[in-house]
Amino acid sequence: MLASAASRAGAAAGARALLASSARAMSSIPLGEARTSEELERRYLMPTYSSNGVRIREGLTFAKGSGSYLIDTEGKRYLDFGAGIAVNALGHSDEAWARVVASQALTLAHSSNLVHTAPPLQLAKRLVELSCFDKAFFCNSGTEANEAALKFARRWALAQDGLTSMPDFACKSSDRKHLDMRCETSRGTCDCWPQAVDRPRATKTRVVAFHGGFHGRTMGSLSVTHKPAIRHQFAPLVPDVTFAKLNDIEDVARAMGPDVAAVIVEPIQGEGGVIPADAGFLRDLRQITTENNALLIADEVQCGMGRAGTLWAHEAAGVEPDMMTLAKPLANGLPIGAVLVKDFVAAAIKPGDHGGTFGGNPLATAVGLHVLERIADPAFLADVRDKGAHMLNLLSQWTTSSTHTVKQLRRPPTDALWAGLELHGPVAGVVQAALDKGVLFITAGPNTVRLSPPLTISKDEISHGMGVLKECVIGGAGAKL
Known part of the structure; x- marks a missing residue:
């Protein structure tokens, strides 16, 4: 046992030494001497996007944007087919967007959400009017929106068991006194918090998701x-998640059961x-x-928001979800995120069940209202579909006869300014070659070029x-390839 403990301690020390060495390599540039973007990243940023400070290309830093173009620090223009990842x-x-930003700022x-301001109320009203949903919740990002949706699903599931409010802690101590978020006994703080032993648990806790799906980090x-x-x-991640195959309803049926709260x-x-x-x-x-009952x-x-050629992507199938993020x-x-829900889901949520400091702030929601009104305009969406058909037609003219290089061209069911071009091998070389020619493409996995330009891009572009x-x-x- 002692030898085993010593072995574990040695391994831990080795791991710490390796991490320390890596940290010294990343921070080897003295304070104040970093000059390039790559040097500044290595010195001051966490290495979550790059191990060496290089993003899409060494020496490339964008300084401004205009319409469908990004402009680097040397003044070179790049036609942007990524639109900041859609x-x-x-x-x-x-310009109109910038005026709203400046005016509201x-x-x-x-x-804070302790008081009312007009912009979040106005945006919530328009989102409800333009969708099949009844209530809105605002946050700051997509991952936050999905976190909120998962919490709302769990809270709704609890209500299905008749638990609309949680009872007091089922504490084992005989001389307990509950004080806000802790439990005090004559012997000090009880360990029932935060575990809250013997508390009720919903019978519906499982979530079904899909292979290939991405919902946040x-x-x-x-x-x-x-x-x-x-x-x-x-x-370990959050438990009670089952993955099924997309477009395989029989696989979904095998994953379903009375314990499923949401898909x-x-x-x-x-x-x-x-x-x-x-x-x-x-x-x-x-x-x-x-x-x-899930x-x-x-x-x-x-x-969503026009990327698929319609305001909401689920419209094409004629279905009404219970929630949308x-x-x-x-x-x-x-930064903004939103969850739209049906009334019966909202009815299960109580004050304090969820919230946030910045979500629904007047600046983000005023700008969100401006963007929503413009994209929801039927003429705007018709223009998106027209330009989407143009893009897809140009792609189809050569991809169908290039099967030695092109594996698959994927697109939404309606004409849209969105497509995935999968090749038989990595597309990194294609992205770099296009950069040389002043066009920025992004990827969706190692073998797929993702085309998601601004919805305002012109046909000539x-x-x-x-x-x-x-x-x-x-x-x-x-x-x-």
Whole structure:
């Protein structure tokens, strides 16, 4: 036993030494002497995006944006087909958007949720009017929105067992006195908090999610994200999650049971490579969740707000989820997230069940209202579909005859400014070759180019970008696959 303990201690010491060595390498640049973006990152930022400080290309730093273009510190313009990972739906530095930002920032940016301000109420009203939902909750990001949806599902599930409020702690101490969030006895603080032994537990706790799905990186949303490379190092995650195959309703049926509280699905998987859930599958999913008294949560963080050619991606299937999560394009770059829910879900939520300091602040919600009104305009959405058809037509002209290089072209069910071009090998070379030609593409996994330009991009810009992509895939880096 002593030898085993010594072995573990030695291994731990070795691991600490390795981490210390890595930290010294990252921080080897003396304070004040970092000059390049890469040096500054290595010296001052956590290495969550790059191990050596290099992002998409060494020496490339963007200084400003204008419309569909990003402009680097040397003044070179890059046509942006990533839109900040489907965030900048109205393009970069849109003048009308910037005026709303400036006006609200000069009026009131934050006051907390202890008091009322008009912008979150107005945005909630319009989101409800433009959807099939009844209530809204605001937060700051997509992962926060999904965390909130999972909590709301658990709270609703508890109510299904008749537990609309939680009883006092079932403390074992005979001389207990409960004080706010702790339990005091004559012997000091009792260990019943925070475990709250013997407290009631909902019988419906399980969540069904899908292979290829991405819902965020915080612990709850990560638990329903099917991406081993970002999951395993943080185990154990939140329990009671089952993964099923997308577009396979029989696999979902095998995963269902009376203990399932919710099913969470992206109507179109974004990080998974722009993979649509079939309309028939979504309708079957709606039916099977209803039959099992489980909630259906639509994660539209990336596919919502016009990206799929309709205001909401689930519209194409003609289904009504019980909850929907939003974020990325909602404020065109300002941090915001939202959860929309049906009344029967909202009825299970009590004051104090959830909240946040910054969620629903006047600045983000005023800007969100502006963005929503513009994207929800039927003429705007018709223009998105028209330009989406143009982009997809240009892609189809050459991808169908390039099967030696192109594995699959994936697209939403409606014409949309969104597509995933999967090659037979890594697309990193294609991305670098396109950068040389002044076009920025992003990826969705190692083998897929993700096309998600601003929704305001012009047809001429689309034509130019698709021409560069064709050249890089067929005549350049892609031909080497």
